[in-house]
Amino acid sequence: MWTKESLHDLVTEKLKDYLFIVVSNREPYIHSYSSGQIICQVPASGLTVALDPVMRACGGTWIAHGSGDADREVVDIDNKVSVPPADPRYSLRRVWLTKEEEEGFYYGFSNEALWPLCHIVYTKPVFSESDWNSYKQVNEKYAESILQEVGDRKAFVFIQDYHLALLSRLLREKNPAIVTAQFWHIPWPNRDVFRRCPWEAEILDGLLGNDLLGFHIRYHCSNFMDTVDTGIEAKVDWERYEITRGGRTTAIRPFPISVDFENISEGAKRDEVLAEIERLKKRLGIGDEKIGIGLDRIDYTKGIPERFKAIDCLFEKYPQYKGKIVFVQAGVPSRTHVKAYQLLNKEIDELVEEINWKYSEGHWKPIIWLREHCPPVTLEALMRMADYCVVSSLHDGMNLVAKEFVASRSDEDGVLILSRFTGAARELADALLINPYAIDHFAEAIRNALEMPFEERQLRMNKMREVVRENNIYKWAADIISDLVKFEAGR
Numbered sequence: 001m002w003t004k005e006s007l008h009d010l011v012t013e014k015l016k017d018y019l020f021i022v023v024s025n026r027e028p029y030i031h032s033y034s035s036g037q038i039i040c041q042v043p044a045s046g047l048t049v050a051l052d053p054v055m056r057a058c059g060g061t062w063i064a065h066g067s068g069d070a071d072r073e074v075v076d077i078d079n080k081v082s083v084p085p086a087d088p089r090y091s092l093r094r095v096w097l098t099k100e101e102e103e104g105f106y107y108g109f110s111n112e113a114l115w116p117l118c119h120i121v122y123t124k125p126v127f128s129e130s131d132w133n134s135y136k137q138v139n140e141k142y143a144e145s146i147l148q149e150v151g152d153r154k155a156f157v158f159i160q161d162y163h164l165a166l167l168s169r170l171l172r173e174k175n176p177a178i179v180t181a182q183f184w185h186i187p188w189p190n191r192d193v194f195r196r197c198p199w200e201a202e203i204l205d206g207l208l209g210n211d212l213l214g215f216h217i218r219y220h221c222s223n224f225m226d227t228v229d230t231g232i233e234a235k236v237d238w239e240r241y242e243i244t245r246g247g248r249t250t251a252i253r254p255f256p257i258s259v260d261f262e263n264i265s266e267g268a269k270r271d272e273v274l275a276e277i278e279r280l281k282k283r284l285g286i287g288d289e290k291i292g293i294g295l296d297r298i299d300y301t302k303g304i305p306e307r308f309k310a311i312d313c314l315f316e317k318y319p320q321y322k323g324k325i326v327f328v329q330a331g332v333p334s335r336t337h338v339k340a341y342q343l344l345n346k347e348i349d350e351l352v353e354e355i356n357w358k359y360s361e362g363h364w365k366p367i368i369w370l371r372e373h374c375p376p377v378t379l380e381a382l383m384r385m386a387d388y389c390v391v392s393s394l395h396d397g398m399n400l401v402a403k404e405f406v407a408s409r410s411d412e413d414g415v416l417i418l419s420r421f422t423g424a425a426r427e428l429a430d431a432l433l434i435n436p437y438a439i440d441h442f443a444e445a446i447r448n449a450l451e452m453p454f455e456e457r458q459l460r461m462n463k464m465r466e467v468v469r470e471n472n473i474y475k476w477a478a479d480i481i482s483d484l485v486k487f488e489a490g491r
C-alpha cells in the first residue's frame with residue numbers, strides 16, 4: 001500500500017539528483033482580498049485537489065498561473081510563496097497572465113475549444129485563430145518560467161492537462177536534458193472527433209515532446225495512439241504503447257487518478273464534521289428526510305440538469321416520496337465568463353424552480369440548491385450525512401467526487417449512483433451504474449438507493465473502499481514516477 005511516506009522515499013531515492021517541478025494552469029492556493037484582509041482559498045478543481053498531497057509528500061516547486069487578486073502581494077522576487085500557508089511543504093511559483101492572455105488561452109482555446117472537443121457532450125467547440133495564438137504565447141510564457149527555475153540543474157517536470165499541450169516540446173527545444181511527463185486529466189476522444197481541431201498536428205507534436213504521457217484509462221491511451229497514427233508522421237508501436245517521432249520516444253500509459261484515502265477517511269470522523277452536519281441540517285431545514293447529494297463544479301459535462309430531471313421523474317412515478325426525501329446540490333460556479341456556462345446556470349436555475357414549485361408542500365421542497373464555494377468541512381459534512389451521492393457526468397476523465405464520497409464513508413454506509421461515462425466507473429463496479437441520458441432508468445436507480453437494505457449498502461461500500469484504499473493518490477504518483485524512471489533507464 002502506497003503512503004505519503006513511501007512516496008517520499010521513492011522520490012528521494014529515484015529522483016534525488018533532480019529538481020521536482022509540477023506545472024499546471026490552476027494554482028493549488030489562491031490568495032485574495034476579503035473585506036480588506038488577505039485570505040487563502042483552495043480552488044474547486046480535481047487536478048489541484050489530487051496533486052497537493054503529492055507535492056506535500058515530494059516537496060519541490062509547483063508552477064501555475066497566479067489568478068488571485070492578492071497573489072502578487074505574498075510572493076518573493078522570484079514570484080514564489082511557500083505553501084500550504086499553515087504548514088509549508090513546497091514552493092508555489094506564479095506565472096502572471098494578462099487579461100487578454102487569460103481570455104484567449106484559458107477561456108478561449110482551452111475551455112471553448114479543447115474542453116468540449118475532448119468531452120463530446122454536444123457543446124460545439126469554438127476554434128478561433130486568435131485564441132490559438134494566445135494559447136501558443138502562454139505555453140511559451142510557462143516554458144520561460146520553468147527554464148528560469150531549472151537553470152542548469154537536472155529536472156523532472158510533471159506537466160498537467162490540456163492547457164499546456166505545447167509545453168514539453170518547447171522545453172525540449174531549449175533544454176533536451178529536462179525529463180518530462182504529462183498527465184491529461186480529461187478524456188481523449190476518438191480520432192474522427194479530434195481531427196476537427198484545425199491545429200491537430202501541432203497539438204499532437206507538442207504532446208510528443210514528453211517522455212511519458214498519461215491518461216486515466218487505457219481507452220483514452222488507445223484513442224490518442226490512433227489519433228497520432230492517422231494524424232501525423234510518427235512510428236506508433238501498439239505492442240509497447242510507445243510512439244517515436246523525430247528520433248525520441250514517448251511512452252503512453254494509463255494511470256487512474258485517485259484521492260488521499262486515509263486522510264479523507266479519518267478526517268470525516270472529526271467532531272468538527274459532526275458539528276457541521278448539525279449546523280447544515282438546521283440551516284437547510286432538513287429533518288428526518290433521506291438525503292441525496294450532488295457536489296460539482298457547475299459544468300455542462302457533469303450532467304446536473306439530467307440529475308434534476310431524474311428527481312422529477314422519481315416524484316412523477318412514486319409520489320409517496322414527497323416530504324420524505326430531499327436532494328442537496330452544492331455547485332461551485334466555474335468558467336461563468338463562457339457563454340455555454342451562462343446558459344447552463346440559467347437552465348439549472350429554471351429546472352430547480354420548476355421542480356420545487358411542482359412538488360413543494362409547506363416548508364418542504366425536494367431540491368436544495370447551494371450555488372457556492374463550500375469550505376472543505378462543509379463538503380465533508382455533506383458527504384457524511386448523505387444516504388446516497390449522485391455523480392451523473394455525461395463524460396468525465398475520472399471524477400474525484402465519486403472517490404471522495406467512498407473514502408469519506410468510514411461508517412461503511414451510503415450508496416453511490418455513478419455514471420458509466422466516468423473513468424471512475426471502471427474501478428467502482430459496486431456503485432449503482434447509470435446512463436445519465438436515460439432519465440427513467442436513472443430515477444429507478446435513485447429508488448434502488450433509497451430502498452437498498454443496510455447489508456447490501458455495507459457490502460458494496462466496503463468493496464469500493466478497498467479499491468480506493470489500495471489505489472490511492474500516492475500509488476498514482478508512484479506509478480508515474482516509477483514508469484518514468486524505468487523508461488529513462490531503458491533508453
Ligand code: GDG
Nearest residue numbers: 044045046047049185296332373374396397398399400401
Ligand atoms: C478534472 C477532470 C478528473 C467541488 N465543489 C467544491 C469543491 N469541489 C471539489 C471536489 C473535487 C473537485 O472539486 C472536482 O473534481 P472532479 O474530479 O470531480 O472534476 P474536475 O474539476 O472536472 O477535474 C476529472 C480530475 O480533473 C482529476 O484528474 O477526475 O475527470 O474533469 O475534489 O471535492 N471543493 C471546494 N469547494 C466546493 O464547493 N473546496
